Structures are given as structure tokens and as C-alpha cells.
Amino acid sequence: MPADPTPELVPQAASWLRRRSWSAADRPVRTLLEAKRAAGRAGSVSVVLPALDEEATVGDIVRTVRRELMERLPLVDELVVVDSGSADGTAAVAAAAGARVVHRDEILPRLPAAPGKGEVLWRSLLVTRGEIVCFIDADLREFDPAFVSGIVGPLLTDPGIQLVKAMYDRPLEVTPSDSAAGDAAVVPSGGGRVTELVARPLLNLHWPELAGFVQPLGGEYAARRSLLERLPFPTGYGVELGLLVDALETAGLDALAQVDVGVRHHRHQDGQALGRMAATIYRTALERLDRTHRLKASADLVHPLLTQFTRDPETREFTAHTHPVTALERPPMHTVPEYAGRHLPR
Ligand SMILES: O=c1ccn([C@@H]2O[C@H](COP(=O)(O)OP(=O)(O)O)[C@@H](O)[C@H]2O)c(=O)[nH]1
Numbered sequence: 333m334p335a336d337p338t339p340e341l342v343p344q345a346a347s348w349l350r351r352r353s354w355s356a357a358d359r360p361v362r363t364l365l366e367a368k369r370a371a372g373r374a375g376s377v378s379v380v381l382p383a384l385d386e387e388a389t390v391g392d393i394v395r396t397v398r399r400e401l402m403e404r405l406p407l408v409d410e411l412v413v414v415d416s417g418s419a420d421g422t423a424a425v426a427a428a429a430g431a432r433v434v435h436r437d438e439i440l441p442r443l444p445a446a447p448g449k450g451e452v453l454w455r456s457l458l459v460t461r462g463e464i465v466c467f468i469d470a471d472l473r474e475f476d477p478a479f480v481s482g483i484v485g486p487l488l489t490d491p492g493i494q495l496v497k498a499m500y501d502r503p504l505e506v507t508p509s510d511s512a513a514g515d516a517a518v519v520p521s522g523g524g525r526v527t528e529l530v531a532r533p534l535l536n537l538h539w540p541e542l543a544g545f546v547q548p549l550g551g552e553y554a555a556r557r558s559l560l561e562r563l564p565f566p567t568g569y570g571v572e573l574g575l576l577v578d579a580l581e582t583a584g585l586d587a588l589a590q591v592d593v594g595v596r597h598h599r600h601q602d603g604q605a606l607g608r609m610a611a612t613i614y615r616t617a618l619e620r621l622d623r624t625h626r627l628k629a630s631a632d633l634v635h636p637l638l639t640q641f642t643r644d645p646e647t648r649e650f651t652a653h654t655h656p657v658t659a660l661e662r663p664p665m666h667t668v669p670e671y672a673g674r675h676l677p678r
């Protein structure tokens with residue numbers, strides 16, 4: 333009996349992975365500046381940081397974007413921090429570092445703001461002007477400006493691209509401030525827990541075209557305003573999965589891309605917080621499965637495979653590993669003929 337052939341990504345995702353995965357180094361910033369100039373208004377760039385109680389990290393991110401991508405190399409035209417209802421000094425720290433700070437309640441006041449990250453990302457479209465909008469989480473540590481230039485790059489050089497996600501290693505770094513126990517620990521590639529346990533399985537089973545995304549939930553992504561303004565925004569943590577799925581349905585897989593920007597260090601929430609996040613993401617997926625009639629019985633799953641990624645220690649490239657997702661079940665034992673005549677050991 334020949335062994336099952338090694339399962340593979342669906343051909344569309346495999347082809348996409350080869351053609352739409354890049355590295356930040358593929359597009360040097362100086363090349364991007366030339367493309368930006370040639371693009372005129374279409375090359376205008378707004379960077380948006382959604383921020384809830386991020387006084388500890390928002391300042392360094394703002395200073396780095398201003399220094400490296402506005403003053404030294406004028407790639408970014410505006411830098412906005414949208415305060416999501418912070419109780420700490422986020423707004424003051426961000427303003428002192430050079431960002432324009434807007435509180436969510438100042439935006440579209442006729443529609444009272446709901447809590448959540450997606451709410452402030454949606455509202456940010458009302459208070460920014462760039463034709464390219466770049467979302468960056470405000471809890472990043474050791475922030476590298478390539479996080480911005482890397483994902484904005486394809487939108488400046490490739491007219492057919494409409495949304496670009498960052499991809500990176502995600503060590504799980506539990507620092508004393510993150511951990512109730514107060515101890516620090518690092519698990520290489522242990523981060524992205526909701527990605528690995530919820531989002532990636534959901535996307536692989538129901539939207540196999542998206543199986544090539546290394547970090548589908550990553551908070552760093554850039555897109556054309558002309559796309560974002562046509563998409564619904566889940567107001568909570570479902571925003572990344574919702575936008576990715578809706579971008580696929582709206583713009584098509586070839587309009588999407590991903591760029592390797594290295595390693596992402598960020599604050600990690602505890603397990604119960606991620607459980608609430610996972611429930612929101614699952615519900616966001618269910619609503620889209622229903623809306624697009626992709627919800628099928630498991631036997632009809634388009635492609636019962638799960639593709640995961642590791643970074644090859646030699647090539648430093650992300651490598652796909654695809655596994656079958658079995659749903660084999662046995663019938664109730666009482667229906668098995670031998671069951672009635674079974675001989676129990678004395
Ligand atoms: O209600 C919220 C929740 C989160 N955030 C911001 O969204 C980003 C990602 O949130 P978080 O770090 O909590 O998500 P995680 O990375 O832990 O999944 C951060 O800049 C948060 O400050 C926000 O603006 N409003």
C-alpha cells in the first residue's frame with residue numbers, strides 16, 4: 333500500500349506562497365521613495381497605531397517612525413495614534429514623541445464608540461488622509477522601522493497589490509509585567525497562540541486559499557484605502573481575521589501579499605484574555621462562513637489539511653509543513669455485530 337503522498341497546500345495557496353511572499357530587504361527604502369514620488373497622491377502613507385494603555389511602548393515606536401521614516405527618509409506622511417480609551421499616559425506619551433493623537437470618542441461622535449481594537453482601526457480611516465494605511469500595534473518592543481517600510485513597499489511598487497501582512501517570528505516572552513507569577517521566560521516561536529490554536533485551523537479548513545499566510549492575525553498590515561473603506565470592520569479582536577477573509581472575497585488572493593520583517597516582540601496577554609479573543613475570532617469566522625455559504629459538513633471540507641510554518645535555521649526562510657486533519661469516527665459500539673457476542677475476560 334503506497335504511503336499517502338505528502339499532503340500539500342492547495343495549488344492556489346502554494347502558487348500564491350511562491351509569488352506573493354517577500355522580504356523587507358527586497359525593496360530598499362530608497363527604492364520605495366522613488367516609487368512614492370512616481371505614484372504621487374496614490375503613494376501617500378498614513379501610519380496608525382491603535383493604543384489602549386500602551387504608555388510603556390508607544391513612545392519608542394512613534395519616535396522611531398518619525399526619525400527613520402518621516403525625517404531621515406520621508407516615506408510616511410502622517411503618524412496617528414488613536415487612543416482606545418486609555419487610563420494611563422498613552423496620549424501624553426504619544427504626543428510628546430511626535431504623533432498626532434486622536435481619542436476614539438472624538439471621531440464620529442454621533443456613533444458612540446464600542447470597545448475594541450477594530451473600532452479604533454475603523455475610526456482611524458475618518459481622521460487620516462493617506463491612500464495607503466499602515467496599522468502597527470502599539471505594544472511592540474524593539475520596534476524595527478522595516479515593519480512599516482516592509483509592508484508598505486509592495487503597495488508602492490506593485491499596483492495590483494491591495495493588502496500586505498507582515499510575517500515574522502513570534503517568541504513568547506513572558507516578562508514580569510506580563511506574568512502574574514512575576515517570573516520571566518522566553519519560548520522561541522511560542523507566540524501567536526490564538527493564531528496557532530484557532531485562526532490558522534479555521535482558515536486552513538474553510539479558506540484554504542489563505543493557508544499560505546504565516547501570520548494571519550498579525551497586527552502589522554498595510555492596505556489601500558480604496559479597499560479598506562469598502563470592508564466591514566469587526567469592532568473587537570476579530571478585525572484581523574475579518575479583514576483578511578473579506579479582502580480575499582473582495583479583492584482576490586493575488587491582491588494580497590506578505591513580507592518577512594524579522595522578529596516581533598510584544599506584550600502577551602494571559603490565557604483567559606486570549607480565550608475571549610479566540611471566541612470573538614471564532615464568531616467572526618462563523619458569520620463569514622454563513623454569509624459566503626462556505627459552512628459545509630466536515631465531509632465536504634474543501635481541504636482537510638493544516639499548514640504550519642517554521643523558519644529554516646539554514647536558509648532563514650519560512651518553511652511550510654502540511655498535515656492531514658482527520659475527522660475519522662467509529663460508530664456506536666452497540667451497532668458492531670461482534671459487540672453482542674463479545675467474550676469478557678473472566
Ligand atoms: O480595545 C482595544 C484592544 C487593543 N487595542 C490595541 O490593539 C493592539 C493589539 O492589542 P493587544 O496587544 O491587546 O493584542 P495581542 O497582540 O495581545 O493579541 C495594541 O496596540 C492595543 O493597545 C486597542 O486599541 N483597543
Ligand SMILES: O=C(O)[C@@H](COP(=O)(O)O)O[C@H]1O[C@H](CO)[C@@H](O)[C@H](O)[C@H]1O
Nearest residue numbers: 523524525526527549551569572600601
Ligand atoms: O496572534 C495571536 O495569537 C494573538 C496573541 O499573540 P500571543 O500569543 O500573545 O503572541 O495576537 C494577535 O492577535 C490579535 C487578534 O487578531 C491581533 O489584534 C494582535 O495584533 C496580534 O498580536
